[in-house]
Amino acid sequence: MAQIFPEFTVNDENLEEQKRKVLQQIKQNKEKIEKLLSIQNKTYENFVKPYQLMQVKLNLLFSPISHLNYVKNTPKTQEVYSSLLPVLTEYYTNLGQDERIYKAFTEIYKKEKDRLNQEQKKVLEDGIRDFELSGVNLSEYKRNKVKDINIRLSQLQNQFAQNLLDATDKYELIVEDFEDVREIPETDLEKAKTIKDGKTVYRFTLHQPSYIAFMTYCNNRQKREELYKAYVTRAPENEKILEEILSLRHEKANILGFKNYAELSLATKMAQSPQQVIDFLRELAKKSKSQAEKEYEELNRYAKKLGLEDDIQAYDFAYYSEKLKKEKFDVNDELYKPYFEKNRVIEGLFGFLNRLFKLDFEKINVPVWDPSVSVYQIYRKGKLLGRLYLDLEAREGKRDGAWMDEWITYHTDEKGNEIPPVAFIVANFSPSSEDSPSLLRPYDVETLFHEMGHALHHLLSQIKEPFVSGISGVEWDAVEFPSQFLEKFAYEPAVLKNFAFHYKTGEPLPEDMINRLKNSKNFLSALGMIRQIEFALFDMLIHLDKYTASDVQKILDKVREEVSVIKPPPYNKFQWSFSHIFAGGYAAGYYSYKWAEVLSADAYFMFVDNGLYNDELAESFYEEILTKGGSRPAMELFKNFAGREPDIDALLRLSGIKT
Template sequence: MTLFSKKFSTKYETAPFSQIKMENYKPAFEENIKAAKAEIDAIINNPEVPTFENTLEALDFSGNALDRLSSIFFNLNSAETSEEMQKIAQEVSPLLTEFSNDITLNEDLFKRIKSVYDQKDSLDLTTEQQTLLDKKYKSFVRNGALLNDEQKAKLREIDTQLAKLKLTFGENVLAETNNYQLHITNESDLKGLPEGAIEAAKHLAESKEIEGWIFNLDYPSYIPFMTYADNRELRKELAIAAGKKAFQNNQYDNQNNVKDIVRLRHERANLLGYASHAHFVLEERMAQNPDKVKSFLNDLLEKAKPAAEREFTELTAFAKEIDGIDHLEKWDGAYYSEKLKQKLFNLDDEKLKPYFKLENVLNGAFTIAEKLYGITFKEVFDIDKYHKDVKTYEVLDFENQLVAVFYADFFPRKGKRNGAWMTSFKSQSIKNGVNDRPHISNVCNFTPPTPSKPSLLTFNEVTTLFHEFGHGLHGMLANTVYPSLSGTSVYWDFVELPSQVMENWCYEPEALALFAKHYQTGEVIPQEYVEKIKESASFLEGIATMRQISFGLLDMAYHGKAQTIEDVKSFEEAAFKNTKLYPDVAENCMSTSFSHIFQGGYSSGYYSYKWAEVLDADAFAYFQEKGIFDKEVATKFKENVLSKGGTEHPMTLYKKFRGQEPKPEALLKRAGLI
């Protein structure tokens, strides 16, 4: 019996990270897969007539120990990986894929589900039960339940290959990120850089026992260098290094992985009777089909392009005026944008950062959640962590009842992938009258504290923290019966609504007054800075929108129809043709490190960031009408969106909250595009 085969005897049954050893994982996966199979067999061999309870409900609550083990292992593989862990991931991923296929391709199990599904109109089911029945039936059909034996075998083969390819893709990107460093020995090469970035680079060099300063491709190191370093040649070197990750014809090259993933996804979709991977994916999205996505993106493009071209011309003229540069290159974008922003608004991150001490910003997010949703966050020190940097919190309601356990992991380190994400170590559900509360985690890569300074965030990092915290609230406030419908288990183009709407509070004076205080003097951020933050919110928004649209169009190009990709770089260039502003860089290719669509869950779904922006702008307009801390609007949002998970169609939930469908005008207005 392994550590993972019984309930943890820890506080709130939290993961006992300090007790887990690497050698525990594989035997635990094997044992828990076996136990989960036995649970499935018990459902299939139940002599009673199939009912919703003995089939659908039993299925949804089966494999609980395996789910927990998987969430712990794969979360740590993203936040705290090692070569040993990556090797285990490569070994257990095919086992999990096979197990998943064993369920969805099990004819006897599908017969029981179909038997209940065929009589659904005569059953007295709640809305949530109807949703579960529909989703489970569909998920079996979408995973090959109606295929013949030969086709099922083919599907299993494709799924196993895809699981391995996606893992390899991510490992290659991480290896390429870790393999590069810009080593600076001449102090004059640091000109323009903020003191904090220089100190962090010195600190990094010291940690490697190297003289001088080290910059790398982790965002807290990369972004300040690209934004502030006066040395154009070094900006170019760093930008090219970032852009050629996994595109260097070496052992970490992802070009063939991209081709194979795209080909196999298309084959899989065809096998299941869909015209393309995008048709398959979008059937379970608010957007419904590729044509609707393309027309949504092209419609936005039409509105954003004139603004983007105007902004790019303005930026080019500005670079020529101050530095005599004739052609703006990709490594110039962030640098001159920042300079122009300072000129227009006299506002830069270095002025703002002292007001955004990480702890204060986090407490600000907590306070806003308390004002809106009536929950409090209390740091505790008796919950096990997987790394010393992680902080743990009890989330309580006004009656001091546990709402959730919250983990916060904010600093970059070797073995942690770039970016920011929310995840869960345990999902919420209600069984036998007991509401099992979730364990939610936010993982980010913010500028760490140095010997002389606390962690001070850029405004962009502030919005990132609020964004992931919004996802976190979606998980923490979950209140559904069934685990597979809980929290963020919603249509992918709806999942970004709670996160993106949360960012809006970062721009509101009333909210900023709660947490934007100078880390040395305690002085609240000056009103003129707040006004400038709001004014500059739509600065170069046309260019930013074009960039997001270009990624969405590239995703649809890969997944929207059958094609043979001879050359990944040429294919990418063709997809970017209508959104291109900067000259191309021959050494660079975005696709080979486009982890969102080739490793994460965003394939055929990258458009959902813009889609959700339409929802979030419309939703926040409602808060603004009534007051940004209005209890009535907040309660509607909590009860109809945050707590409901995937229990109903998202548009139904949205209309219950808002009283109407979302209108894109709010977004276009906020972005300054109309």
């Protein structure tokens, strides 16, 4: 394998130069396409392979700009990223609508179908389908209309995300009375402490570590609601944006021959129809709701015992649930955080992956965009597989949440050389300071395992065609399968013993604390299930027709009435910050988390029931799931691994939901 990796050297100073390279690559790609189209006898090797490789080169140049805009957002990154979006969208839309390329793909497929290997056939099959979904067979007027819609959608989705980031960055809640924050853990309180007018006050923001700490431990209900209200009413300007996004998606779906955007979205997924998804979600809700109601009743009884006069509201949930969890299981995030020091957790995760999949990780020193970022090379049996960047600590100018992004996908080049993959894992864990390292909550550990599952799916691919390597070509409702599978090991006692050591004393996490954490895993799990179903059902329903912002609110209210147990206050405008569907890839696809969790829960229990470190099972998962990328349908790969269809009851078993 060629062991040459690109270095991440893009920053505010050279963004314009990087933009110039992107534009130059687009120009070169257009010229190359014309040359490829002039070939008389087109084959997979002389046409499809170089067509893929030119897109790889473009992504290699654009990804650092996109990545920087998310992790170190500045006016300059916004400007450059926003200026490139319409250019790239137009470029890709033009490709997707080019009848000549479509004709070449279809002719090569007919001519070489019996000679091509499975991954090459999948590239052509996916490509032909995507050309048709891009409107290649439409009239010129309709093709241009789709192109215009795509460009506008890319701009709107970017603006939605930017509005959300700006709103998150600019808000602060200043608390002057120590009595209001006396229950907040010392490490979080120290980070919040600041001086105003010569007096010590406490500053809290809408960034996740700060927001979560406040909502979980602030004993002043009025202040909790104040911060909660700021959080759920962020970016009101997104109301008009989401309305236009929904309108354009519906219009695009109609032009392409679909009844609605939900149908268009599912054309590339495992699920067969919107109704199938809605039925799946409602069946899950039906099986979960009675237990969720019992959990809510128990939480209410407990809160009233502590003096709460009315029922628990959305802004009370984290506060009282943390107290009840502590009382029932003696589990308190603050007791665990000293045992989950970020770097030790990373080492422990790597140790677990070494034992499970025989992977080795070597820390290296290369250019990064922030001093807190660490970089690793990944090996298996002495062979270099790829490179991984970890950017895990929260900071200003960084988009909330956690995600994995790919920079380079494993593939072979024109000469047959193997090109190793590169991935980024980004999170927003509590930042380190001069006085304290970054300490993780148990949920943060789970999040890191989850994103590592995505990274492994990308980095361990052995598929030579980039369009179906790693997570490329994987149905969207299966893409969460490896990530959810891996996260389920985060609370396993045998795994925790790899890394749960007190950062000051070096003492291992006591056995009883491990058991309590494991036992608490399904605490209020039915309420958690219902919450995810609420989001997923809302997402699918608003994509069934052309809806206004007012309609969207009504649909959300109806969904909450149908499935929610803890009803949010009327001012909650969750839709304004639902970036997964309005600025990410989950539109009419948020159900994927639960759909894929059926696969992941089933696979996880195969390991639990047959031995955690079962070499035969692990090798099968590695070979059939992690190395095959999108070269085959996900259901086929699952059945190759499990030897059977997935079992939906595994998801209920995982959540401790009894039906």
